[in-house]
Amino acid sequence: MVEFLQMGGHGFYIWTSYSIVLVVLLYTWLSPHYRRKRQLQSLLRQIRRQ
Amino acid sequence: MTPKRKRRLMITLFIVTGVSAATGLTLMSLNENINLFYSPSQIAAGESPHNATFRVGGMVVTGSVTRNARNLDVRFDLTDTVEQVSVHYSGILPDLFREGQGIVALGKMEGTVFRAEQVLAKHDETYMAPEIRDAINTANAGKPSAGEEDPY
Amino acid sequence: MLDNAPPRHARNWVWFHRFGSPEHCYRLSERWGPRAGVCAGALFMVGLYLGLVAAPPDYQMGNSYRIIFIHVPTAWMSLFAYVSMAISAAIGLIWKIKMGHCIARSCAPLGAAFTLCALITGSLWGKPTWGTYWIWDARLTSELILLFLYFGFMALDNAIENRRTAAQASAILAVVGLINIPIIHYSVEWWNTLHQGSTVLKLEGPTIDTRMLIPLLVMFFAINLYFISGLCSRIQCELLDSERSTSWVRRIAGG
Structure with missing residues (x-):
């Protein structure tokens, strides 16, 4: 397991790049879902007010 | 297509070809500056x-x-x-530096010697497992004049 | 033939105009976005296992080459997302179809994310391989310009108050920036660079071990599905904004 994490001394470069990509892609994927939720809530409020 | 759409299409195509031509000509005139390095023949x-x-x-x-x-x-x-140039360098070489490997060095000519301040390893586009490389080397060992592949 | 049937040339364009219908596009995205997302997630798991565990190390670079499994797919997608963005922006510009600009707007943040990933992973791969994080060679510089093109598109689109003018101006920027795409792809052939040439898209066939090529292709399909999924949910957001006063949006929000 330790050997796998060390990746023959290149662990830092590999794990840093994989985690940055994970964070960037996860954020890019999740942000429109939260945005849509907010949009639908505010639309619903608007409809109820009328 | 309506004439209006056709006109907009023509304008868009005109802009694209114009910009492409301009960019192409600029890149062609800048050719030497975009190249990262000089070859020993050029030196x-x-x-x-x-x-x-x-x-x-x-x-x-x-x-x-x-x-x-x-x-x-x-x-x-x-x-x-074709040509050769001698390089002198003092410092830590990258891991991939080895004989037969492509490299890029930054520095100045001092007489006929290139004094490098930085040496970077160039990697070629071949990816191979170590045991396959060993197998190829063993197979080549029997043949005369079996050298390293030219990375260029 | 009935007299009131639409003329032949009009019927051939029906499918095209159906994609121009915002409600149709919203329903389509709602249905296919989550499915593509689930498939992408599963493929990512397979690709990561094959790439990080099953694939052998490289004979020269050892294990650092494993960055290829995220670097190359994100780099390919950064170009693909730009071409998709420019084509839909151009369709929006020429045919005045609202959906064109809506799709282009949705492509931009995804493309920028891919470009950012490609640049960061490339830099982290460059240090152990070349000996430097960054060099101003033709490939790296043109990819950085691509990131600025995405930022420029988004900034221009948001800076102009009038929606129609914003759509036109940003569409022209997207179409003009298309010239950068062949430059990025061929930069390693036209000029000498530190960056290596193409491995997979080569005339003589790929020069990579099959056990490395398979995870690379799996990751490529995964990230393609990720792009489709992300695009679908962004299209929904854009439509909820631009069509908020229409009856179909009210129906969706109300029920």
Whole structure:
């Protein structure tokens, strides 16, 4: 397991790049879902007010 | 398509071709500046800058690497299979530096010797498992004049 | 033939105009976005296992080459997302179809994310391989310009108050920036660079071990599905904004 994490001394470069990509892609994927939720809530409020 | 759409299509195509042509001509005139390095042949022909820092790229000649036992000084020859240039460097070499490997060095010409401040390893586009490389080397060992592949 | 049937040339364009219908596009995205997302997630798991565990190390670079499994797919997608963005922006510009600009707007943040990933992973791969994080060679510089093109598109689109003018101006920027795409792809052939040439898209066939090529292709399909999924949910957001006063949006929000 330790050997796998060390990746023959290149662990830092590999794990840093994989985690940055994970964070960037996860954020890019999740942000429109939260945005849509907010949009639908505010639309619903608007409809109820009328 | 309506004439209006056709007109907008023509305008868009016109802009794209115009910008492409302009960019193409600019890149063509900048050609030498976009290239990252000069080859040993270009240095031999006197095309490289004099008294200025520039990059040279080539393959490390097999058997040419001599290291100083006391410090980090290293001397080696670079080739583009036509001309050669001698390089002197003092410092830590990248892991991938080895004989037969393509490298790019940054530095200045001092007489006929290129004094490098930085040496970077160039990687080729071949990816192979170590045991396959060993198998190829064993197969080649039987044949005469089986050298390293030219990375260029 | 009935007299009131639409003329032949009009019927051939029906499918095209159906994509121009915002409600149709919203329903399509709602249905296919989550499915593509689930498939992408599963493929990512397979690709990561094959790439990080099953694939052998490289004979020269050892294990650092494993960055290829995220670097190359994100780099390919950064170009693909730009071409998709420019084509839909151009369709929006020429045919005045609202959906064109809506799709282009949705492509931009995804493309920028891919470009950012490609640049960061490339830099982290460059240090152990070349000996430097960054060099101003033709490939790296043109990819950085691509990131600025995405930022420029988004900034221009948001800076102009009038929606129609914003759509036109940003569409022209997207179409003009298309010239950068062949430059990025061929930069390693036209000029000498530190960056290596193409491995997979080569005339003589790929020069990579099959056990490395398979995870690379799996990751490529995964990230393609990720792009489709992300695009679908962004299209929904854009439509909820631009069509908020229409009856179909009210129906969706109300029920």
